[in-house]
Amino acid sequence: MDISFEVYPPRNPDDGPKLEAAILKLAELDPKFISVTFGAGGSSTKNSLEVLRFIRTNTTSMPLAHLTCVGTTESEARSLVHQFADAGIVDFLALRGDLPDGQEAPGPDSLARTDQLVSLIRSTQKSSGQVAVAAFPNGHPESGATRSDLDALKAKQDAGADFAITQLFFYTRDYFDFIELARSRGITIPIIAGIMPIVSAKRLQRVVELTGEENPTELADALANASSPEQRTEVGIDWAAKQVAELREAGIDAVHLYAFNEYKNVTEVLRRSGARS
Ligand code: FAD
Numbered sequence: 276m277d278i279s280f281e282v283y284p285p286r287n288p289d290d291g292p293k294l295e296a297a298i299l300k301l302a303e304l305d306p307k308f309i310s311v312t313f314g315a316g317g318s319s320t321k322n323s324l325e326v327l328r329f330i331r332t333n334t335t336s337m338p339l340a341h342l343t344c345v346g347t348t349e350s351e352a353r354s355l356v357h358q359f360a361d362a363g364i365v366d367f368l369a370l371r372g373d374l375p376d377g378q379e380a381p382g383p384d385s386l387a388r389t390d391q392l393v394s395l396i397r398s399t400q401k402s403s404g405q406v407a408v409a410a411f412p413n414g415h416p417e418s419g420a421t422r423s424d425l426d427a428l429k430a431k432q433d434a435g436a437d438f439a440i441t442q443l444f445f446y447t448r449d450y451f452d453f454i455e456l457a458r459s460r461g462i463t464i465p466i467i468a469g470i471m472p473i474v475s476a477k478r479l480q481r482v483v484e485l486t487g488e489e490n491p492t493e494l495a496d497a498l499a500n501a502s503s504p505e506q507r508t509e510v511g512i513d514w515a516a517k518q519v520a521e522l523r524e525a526g527i528d529a530v531h532l533y534a535f536n537e538y539k540n541v542t543e544v545l546r547r548s549g550a551r552s
Pocket of ligand 1: 311312313314315341342343369370371372373388389390409410415416417418419423424425426427428430440441442443469
């Protein structure tokens with residue numbers, strides 16, 4: 276099974292060496308790529324780039340740069356793509372991002388949709404770089420009953436996206452149903468399942484708030500009933516490992532793990548699921 280990981284730039288410079296050590300451990304699991312998140316509006320450009328450079332220089336995995344476009348003009352986005360390319364980073368996960376709290380609409384010159392960013396990367400980045408995009412098995416919080424997230428995904432595919440990575444989901448049935456729905460709407464690109472081991476009730480609450488996913492009662496109860504941090508870690512790893520095992524059994528050939536800048540939990544998820552020995 277192909278695997279990949281997501282990390283984020285260290286929030287505190289002192290955490291840099293710890294992240295680099297984790298990346299080297301993650302790289303031993305032979306991931307196809309390691310993606311690095313990006314602060315909307317470019318707040319983390321320098322730090323993201325440093326982490327991407329580290330991956331490029333010290334591992335054989337493809338560094339995949341998240342890039343957001345909302346609040347960014349076309350020429351600013353183009354120069355960001357050039358800045359990454361000059362550092363040897365040519366593969367991108369194109370995202371819209373979110374406006375800062377309190378801001379209702381992007382400025383008049385700002386890019387507003389991800390398909391615009393995909394086209395811009397494609398036209399700026401003429402080398403063989405790949406462009407990934409996000410997909411939402413249970414719908415994006417803005418997508419409503421018409422599932423406009425699927426129209427958005429189709430627009431991103433039509434603009435030249437090579438593959439998609441999903442938002443986390445808690446039940447594999449949601450992923451299988453989504454693939455069926457996406458294929459029925461003419462979406463043909465590979466859609467990699469995003470899996471997040473959740474090892475505390477606090478983290479679960481935060482991701483449910485951020486993603487708009489429905490609270491998974493069974494997981495929430497199991498985390499609440501666990502009596503120590505070690506037990507909660509067990510619960511979270513087991514849940515994610517079961518998801519990966521179910522995907523493997525169904526013949527799914529790739530998963531993307533949200534690693535939270537450490538390697539032990541995701542390594543254990545892959546081992547328990549049988550995806551890695
Ligand atoms: P899109 O999927 O492009 O669109 C969002 C919604 O707008 C759609 O669901 C739809 O309702 C509507 N819409 C857009 N285009 C159309 C269209 N053509 N037709 C109809 N409706 C449309 N955020 C960060 O700030 N930094 C990161 O590094 C980051 N990494 C992420 C990684 C992954 C794997 C995922 C799943 C999300 C990530 N995000 C990140 C969050 C992302 O920025 C948010 O989901 C944001 O709200 C929307 O960006 P998008 O690219 O997902 O939007």
